Amino acid sequence: MIYLRPMTKHVSKVLLAVVLVLLAILVFAISPLYGAASAQGFFDKKVPETRAEVELSYAPLVREISPAVVNVYTKKTAPRRMTMQERMFGRQSGNGRGSLGSGVIVGEDGVIVTNNHVIEGADEYLVVLSDRREYPAELILADERTDLAVLRIDTGGEPLPALDYADTRGVEVGDLVLAVGNPFGVGQTVTTGIISATARTDVGISDYSFFLQTDAAVNPGNSGGALVNTRGDLVGVNTAIFSRSGGSNGIGFAIPAEMVKRVVDAAVNEGMIVRPWLGLKGQSVSFDIAKAQGLDRPLGVIVTEVYDDSPADRSGLRRGDLVLTIDDREVFDERGLKFLAATKSPGETVSLNVLRGGKERTIRTILAPPPGASEAELVMLEGRHPFTGAEVAELSPRLAEELGRDPFASGVLVTRVLRRAYARRIVQPGDIIVSIDGASVKTIEQLNTALDRERGRWAIEIDRNGRRISGSVTL
Numbered sequence: 001m002i003y004l005r006p007m008t009k010h011v012s013k014v015l016l017a018v019v020l021v022l023l024a025i026l027v028f029a030i031s032p033l034y035g036a037a038s039a040q041g042f043f044d045k046k047v048p049e050t051r052a053e054v055e056l057s058y059a060p061l062v063r064e065i066s067p068a069v070v071n072v073y074t075k076k077t078a079p080r081r082m083t084m085q086e087r088m089f090g091r092q093s094g095n096g097r098g099s100l101g102s103g104v105i106v107g108e109d110g111v112i113v114t115n116n117h118v119i120e121g122a123d124e125y126l127v128v129l130s131d132r133r134e135y136p137a138e139l140i141l142a143d144e145r146t147d148l149a150v151l152r153i154d155t156g157g158e159p160l161p162a163l164d165y166a167d168t169r170g171v172e173v174g175d176l177v178l179a180v181g182n183p184f185g186v187g188q189t190v191t192t193g194i195i196s197a198t199a200r201t202d203v204g205i206s207d208y209s210f211f212l213q214t215d216a217a218v219n220p221g222n223s224g225g226a227l228v229n230t231r232g233d234l235v236g237v238n239t240a241i242f243s244r245s246g247g248s249n250g251i252g253f254a255i256p257a258e259m260v261k262r263v264v265d266a267a268v269n270e271g272m273i274v275r276p277w278l279g280l281k282g283q284s285v286s287f288d289i290a291k292a293q294g295l296d297r298p299l300g301v302i303v304t305e306v307y308d309d310s311p312a313d314r315s316g317l318r319r320g321d322l323v324l325t326i327d328d329r330e331v332f333d334e335r336g337l338k339f340l341a342a343t344k345s346p347g348e349t350v351s352l353n354v355l356r357g358g359k360e361r362t363i364r365t366i367l368a369p370p371p372g373a374s375e376a377e378l379v380m381l382e383g384r385h386p387f388t389g390a391e392v393a394e395l396s397p398r399l400a401e402e403l404g405r406d407p408f409a410s411g412v413l414v415t416r417v418l419r420r421a422y423a424r425r426i427v428q429p430g431d432i433i434v435s436i437d438g439a440s441v442k443t444i445e446q447l448n449t450a451l452d453r454e455r456g457r458w459a460i461e462i463d464r465n466g467r468r469i470s471g472s473v474t475l
Contacts, residue, residue, distance in 0.1 A: 039078060040474060058178065058230075062190050065232050067130045067161040068105040069180040069188060069225055072114050072137075072151070075123035102181035102225035103127065103151065106264055108159040110135075112151045113264055114224030115239050116142050119149045125207020127153050129160075130188060141267035145275075145404065146259055146342075148240055151265035163226060166233035168256040169329065171212060172197055173468070179216040179252065180224025191217040195235075196251075209340035211253040212236045218252030227254040236260070258343045266345075274374075276346045276367035279310020280317060281408060282334040293322060294358055300324040301337050306406060307397065315352075315365040321356040341367060357465055370407055372396025378415060379444050381423070385451040386458055386473040390414050394443055395432060410442045411435075411463065427472060432463040 072266040102120030105111070112127060119125060125137035135153035142149040161459060183189050184357050193216030214227060218238050236254030266273035282301035290298045303321045306313050317323075321383040327350050331337045333425045343351060350365045376393040393399065393415050397407035405413075416422050427433070433441055436450035437459045451458070461470040 022112060028391070058190075058192065060179075061178070061228075061230065061232055064165060065178070065226065065228050066180060066188060066190070067132065068163045069102045070105060071128040071182050071188075072101045072103045072112075072118055073126040073128065073223060074101075074119050075126075076122045076125040076467065077124055079241065083199060100182065101223045102221065103159055104166075104224070104226045104237060105160050105162045106260070107268070108162050108235070110153040111140075111162075111259055111264065111268060112137065112153065113237060114149050114151065116144050116147045116149045117235065118224045119151070120144075125151055141263065141271065141273065143263055143273055145402070146255065147222035148237065148255060148260060150261045150264055154218075159268055163228065163232070163234040163408060165257040165261045166229055166231070166257050168212070168235060171229075171235060171256075172198060176230050177214055177216055177227060177235055178228050178230075179214065179218050179222060180228065181218070181222035181238060182368055183217075183221045186221075192219070195285050210218065210256060210259070210336055211239070212256055214254060221254075233257075234260070255262045258373050259339070262343045262345070271456055274346055274369050275342045276344055276348070277310070277370045277397070278312045278317075278337070278341050278365065278367070279307035279370075279397075280312040281305040282323065282337060284333040285322070293355060295355075299330060299332065300355065301331055301334055307369075307408060311365045311368050317352070317354070317363060317365070320356070323352050324355055324360070325353040326350055328353075370397035370401050372398030374398070375446075378417075381448075381451075382466065383451065384475060386426045386460065386475065387423045389418040390423035391416040391418075392444060392447070394435070406466075409463065410440070412441055412444060412447050426460065426463060428464075430465070433460070434463050434468070435461040460465060 006371035072162055095392045101114055103112045103114035103118075106113050119139065119142060125139060127135050129135075135155065137151040137153045140150045155204065172193055174326055177193060177195055179191045179193070181189065193214050196215045211234065212227065216227070218225075222238045223240070225238045226234055227238055229235050234257050236256050237260050238252060238254050240253045262271060281304045283304050285293070285295070285298045285300050285302060287298050289302070290296075300322045303312070303317055303319055303323065306317055306319060323337065325331065326337060326340045329340060331340065341350065346367055346369045348364050349364055352365060354361050354363050373396065376392050376396070376399045378393050379391070380391050381387045391414070392412045395405070395409060395411050397415040398409040399405075399413070400409060403413075409432060411434045414423075414427045414429055414431045414433065416429055417427060433447060435441055439446075439450060441447045441450060457472060457474045459470070461468060461473050463469075
């Protein structure tokens with residue numbers, strides 16, 4: 001144990017003198033630096049000199065943008081026919097109660113974009129403008145894959161204030177943004193913050209994940225609202241928050257304006273969205289792979305598989321190629337590559353910067369829709385076999401893309417199973433029938449041929465959520 005003893009009077013005087021001398025030396029040494037710093041304004045605190053400086057605020061910007069942000073009310077009044085996704089996964093949205101979200105006017109003629117989850121399952125839509133005028137809305141397009149929906153209201157020819165799209169290719173971390181919406185249904189609210197991250201692809205909100213992250217407060221009810229920059233341009237549509245409590249924790253996500261524009265243009269001009277694809281599978285680059293490729297950091301997507309006669313195949317891409325950029329924008333995983341391709345229209349040309357054999361090259365690719373019919377033909381299986389009572393469809397890349405499945409998978413997809421059908425013992429919606437008696441099954445015709453053979457025993461292989469299940473069934 002250490003004890004501190006009182007110092008003698010003599011020692012105290014000596015130490016006090018030493019301290020005073022050191023302080024004098026220190027003041028003498030820093031005084032020139034203080035004068036120079038003061039001359040440069042480093043130590044000066046300046047009060048506002050003009051009224052404009054005193055009243056500096058975002059108020060003029062908010063007055064400009066807030067009329068373009070609306071409230072969206074929805075209501076489900078009648079049962080509707082279930083979609084293929086709902087039949088497959090056993091759910092039907094909507095419970096007869098109204099819900100509330102936000103929306104953004106992107107067309108002076110009354111075109112409004114919001115989140116798909118705001119309007120999902122409803123059949124009546126009401127838009128309330130910032131000045132409290134109310135209009136019934138028509139649903140033009142609902143896209144579950146991007147979580148976007150497009151509405152239109154009729155104002156009798158009166159133009160509405162609309163936001164322009166920002167060029168989100170230039171958005172950087174640290175940019176100031178404002179989030180406008182109707183959190184908790186309390187009325188239009190504006191919060192401010194910065195872009196805290198870009199190109200978030202691991203959020204798990206939608207299939208086309210490439211989100212802007214912001215620390216501007218985003219709360220329930222903000223969904224579908226606007227994220228704008230200081231020029232008043234639409235940077236993105238607020239869609240989700242990361243929260244354990246249900247309130248804002250400073251981590252909000254917005255769908256970038258380039259995807260919003262693509263969906264709105266498709267809705268207005270075509271009435272439907274056809275997503276182009278490259279026709280390749282990719283793998284992210286680890287640090288070790290990047291080092292082996294001669295890169296100073298992990299970058300790009302390694303091509304692991306190319307679909308026959310796809311845009312990637314026709315342009316000369318092959319397995320082992322490392323795709324570094326698409327239209328000069330860096331990619332780090334397959335989701336990012338998929339998103340950037342989906343912001344284009346079929347028929348557009350994209351430029352891929354590819355590393356092959358240690359040398360960079362540019363490959364130009366014309367995007368095209370995935371092969372397959374725009375609407376899958378549904379067939380109810382009948383007869384004396386294990387799949388009696390199952391509704392099926394041929395799994396094309398186009399259907400797989402729309403359902404969020406692997407477009408490289410092949411087989412016959414089970415979309416529905418009748419309640420008392422024998423097939424309920426074998427399969428469930430979402431299963432893929434891969435083979436019968438060892439023979440691969442890719443079409444309904446091949447499936448029927450395999451099942452119609454005169455026998456009472458079948459060796460069956462199915463794919464269920466990426467897991468292969470096989471066995472024999474005897475009737």
